[in-house]
Amino acid sequence: MSATAESSAGALPASSQGAVPALATVLLARIARVVRRRFETALGPLGLRQRQIVALSYLRGHGPTAQQRLAEQLCMDPSSLVCLLNSLEERDLVVRRRDRSDRRRGLVVLSSRGEDALGEVDPALARVEEAILADLDIGERELLRGLLARITAGELDWELGAGDP
């Protein structure tokens, strides 16, 4: 790309204050710890875990999804995903259906109970988000969400190692 992009592949963002600012991904990793803890705290009473919510949330946003694709999107090992889906199926939060066009393939579908469960936890998760993003105004939160959504919408690089030299 441009010289700027080239330099960014080997250097940290410039700082006007002398201290070396952390990479966005390092900051994101820090914030994710807090998100996780607070999500787990909020979800505990409902017997749910963050990773279940992440999966349910994905299905609510994307509709029925092939299991293999779901594993890719959630960056999970296929057998780990099977365990997760088993736990969701036990609670009737998702349904697995065979793809008629290729019966090897399983489609994971958010059930109505799953939608209800999400609806139930939404307020609590929204409060967690409110607290974590307290220093951003509404517009900035939307901006952040949009950027994060763009990142997750991209196909490139979800696979471990993809795109690496």
Add this chain to the structure above:
Amino acid sequence: MSATAESSAGALPASSQGAVPALATVLLARIARVVRRRFETALGPLGLRQRQIVALSYLRGHGPTAQQRLAEQLCMDPSSLVCLLNSLEERDLVVRRRDRSDRRRGLVVLSSRGEDALGEVDPALARVEEAILADLDIGERELLRGLLARITAGELDWELGAGDP
């Protein structure tokens, strides 16, 4: 706050497409999985882990830090932080010094070897970031980094449960 803020405490962001978009924090949790895996892959050959880099990166950006504060900022249990610092001290990546004004208090200082180690991993981590944020342009990446930095700069709510009703 405003009615908008009030409504956001109990509802998901409106979508123009019908599908319910995920919360920013849910998206962030997903992305963090990828960040972690790719960081661990990049750091493995150097015998480092993401959580060590997060700590070193914090110290590089903030200077000598009281241990208690570091635990807060990294959202870690004090005894877990002790283990982490022990592993960094063993590698001479940090130095612990007593605060002269209160000798109970320990200050954690990034050592010159720690700075060198960070310098060594910076290119690899920058490449991970480049790959993960590939769908954002340079300006958007800076914007994202700025928003994340604002979130981590905030004191409020790093404590588990703080700010909750």
Add this chain to the structure above:
DNA sequence: CCGAATGGTTTGTGAAGAACCAACCTTCCG
């Protein structure tokens, strides 16, 4: 001066996540 509190450390336990692997079954395709 003393007791309570603070900051840090050690040791141990238990829980959870989750990658990885081998083996297996069903289905698809050339």
Add this chain to the structure above:
DNA sequence: CGGAAGGTTGGTTCTTCACAAACCATTCGG
């Protein structure tokens, strides 16, 4: 029909890490 694909099971191993109790050194207020 054989190889590949999609999914599943069961197991192993590793890591994280919160939590708790007990301890030590230091500080501070009464």
